[in-house]
Amino acid sequence: FSALAAEARKKMHDFGPQNFANLIWATATLGFRSDPLHADITAAALKNMDDFTAQNLAMVNWALTKLAFPAGETWRNAYRRKMM
Numbered sequence: 001f002s003a004l005a006a007e008a009r010k011k012m013h014d015f016g017p018q019n020f021a022n023l024i025w026a027t028a029t030l031g032f033r034s035d036p037l038h039a040d041i042t043a044a045a046l047k048n049m050d051d052f053t054a055q056n057l058a059m060v061n062w063a064l065t066k067l068a069f070p071a072g073e074t075w076r077n078a079y080r081r082k083m084m
Helices: 002-014 017-030 035-047 054-066 072-083
Strands: none
Touching: 002 017, 002 035, 017 035, 017 054, 035 054, 035 072, 054 072
């Protein structure tokens, strides 16, 4: 899985919100935590939050929670604001 995470990080510039959500959901479902990959996905979601649907954001948030990834207060606050 580490090779997959490394390759995904190289190609993230081509990803859209659904790609990010699907990728993090899949890794969480498999129980695979990659701090560099998940930090990049979190940063992309924060940077482009207006482009993410509620479902995309819910998938990202669920995965971060399942993986016990320390997304931080910035993520939590932005997620709450967007989902209200």
